[in-house]
Amino acid sequence: MAELEQGTIIKLLNGKTCTVDSELGRGGQGIVYLVDYCGGDFALKWYTRDYSDSFYNNLKRNADSGAPSNAFLWPLAVTEKQKGSFGYIMKLRPRGYREFSDFMLAKVQFSSMAANINAAIKICDAFQKLHIRGLSYQDMNDGNFFINPRNGDVLICDNDNVAPDKTNLGIIGKAGYLAPEIVDQKTMPNRYSDYFSMAVILFILFYFNRPFEGKKIAGCGCMTEDMEKAFFGHNAVFIMDPLDDSNRPVPGLHTNVIRRWGLFPKSMEKLFIQAFSKQSILFPEKRVIDREWMTLMIQLRSMLCKCPHCGEETFVEPDSSNQVCLDCGRNIEKPMVLKVDKFRIPLFQGQKIYNVQLPVDGDLNAIVGEVVRHSMTNRLGIKNYSTFTWQAIDPAGDVHNVSPEAGMPIKNEMKIKFKMGINGLIVK
Template identity: 45%
Template structure:
């Protein structure tokens, strides 16, 4: 059909008409327009004739998802489906804000994060969004580097292409995108269908690409004159090998070709490396039940974010090792760790802006994982004076080494002084050193 002209009125299932303002973009599946909807500028994706294998099933799922609503604000979720016009249909969604770039722009080095802390924040937000998606009974199905728009300064994320999302283990004739599909889908040739576990493999690929700027399966095996479909089936499916597999070095990164990942990997803390060892182990590649869950990722990512601090001498980002003084790899001077927080299983650096989440205090419900417990703040008149602010609605007890107790109500701050223990409801504690 011909493109919609400005002024064209499209009826929607909500009863609020959409008025076409202008053409915005186009992909293989559909065309995107800027529209006026309910007095606001929105985006409308309109499907091309013949783009969908089962348009009736797809349309019913789209209407249902719009009615149910988004599980997380990060998703550019369908606000409403349109009514069918001239044999096709579309849906209304929010416009992407300025300052966000596709993940592929980062992996191709067209855009860079302003800090590693921002990159880690992006990972946390992506994992959190998919945790809520999966907990709502959905499967994303087609995760790839075109789905994510990221703010390089803040790490804020917007997730698009949510029209393929459906109930877990529901067949909508969507298999995924090459390089991001789980190995069992690649090997089966489409007999295996996307589900929560295949999402989790794709999620691990996305996280590795954000942090290490390389595909986790593309090492030496990938360096051939021409990748045939049969070879790709082996590389990403039957013979997939993680480039840093502990027991199989046949697919290692090649110096001069994979320099980004070689440089980044050596600086990754051991617990981040261990998470990827597990996520891309041969057991996890071939047994979906062995893949890391969202809560597992959140635990290591929030820890990693806490361990990233600025060198006070040159402002380079430093990955603190074991919450102790660490040499800056840029200027060579020592970054002194003045205060630490002893959590359930490890200690972290207590620097201004450090956030403490529920998942860092031991076993927790997945829904509570990113509940903020506290944040490290500084005094306005003395930036070197740090304190712990209670970010919950509960009252903590601050206990000094001599046994004196003080209530720490919501929003209250206790100075960071060695020996103080914060006692939280439920028996959880945080030690200040």
């Protein structure tokens, strides 16, 4: 299949054309070119190997249906078959985004833990929306993600492998990220294998180590197909499995996970242990699903705070009375907690209450309230940043309207009616 030269005009199925400018990069599937499309700069992925008509038709359907989330660098338009091949147009990756592997190799770091958590939330949201459409990604690995280390924004590429659930068009995936049943060649990729791969990505995002690469692989001289099945198939052992220490991280080799395991709230460690348990390995339908990860990450965002003593980021667990800063080691007084829907929100100064916690559909970062300190009384309260009036019901049963931009005190056993059917309760 011929490579494209500068100035080549490519016809698209939508009746438009694009003009090739220069090569941006290449890989096993094809070459990505910078092209002029509708008067702007875009990327053209041009295939250099044969793909079936089913693959081509699926690509057209994806382009026609549009992206499930703005996190996906989704096919915008598919080319006609020409010059012995075809391809598709997508947006260019903006400046400031780094490859996922750069974080794994410590070539770049998140600007803050808040940015790290935001990246996880973006990934969970993107794949939840993709799965709601009845699609599966099928090839999740470290090459699919570009992340902005400053704010944690995420872009997901290689979306030509996305297909209806339980439909596979020949793309299997990458060892170390694949679900065990795919490694064992028992089935083709699907939504349940996506759940497993997403858990792998999230684990790496926080611990900078793959979840099944411990002392077993460290003692392996050369990785063969049989060894891949042994390490990543149905006999895989999670490096932090509390019931099986046969594959623990190796000191001096797996430094990141050894240092970081134990820093995060127990709720997160518990969900990773569940996600990589023997049950989840052997029974795909028992896996932690995207919605559960999303709930955890939103809760994690609410547990992140600035230490009142040293000002560094640390976590405050809403149900623990023994809070210690991860940086300076000093005790942190347990704050009041707002219970709403599935969430328990510690009410420390600066805490934000988000749309998605009420829950209200919309922007993941949309704020409906914030904990502020009153300039006169020096007491903490909650300011209403939503567009609707709340009702605050104090322990005596008195009702107070809290209009937008107004505030309310934080008192034990105070109830808040945010909207019809959306209620919160403040507790010690």
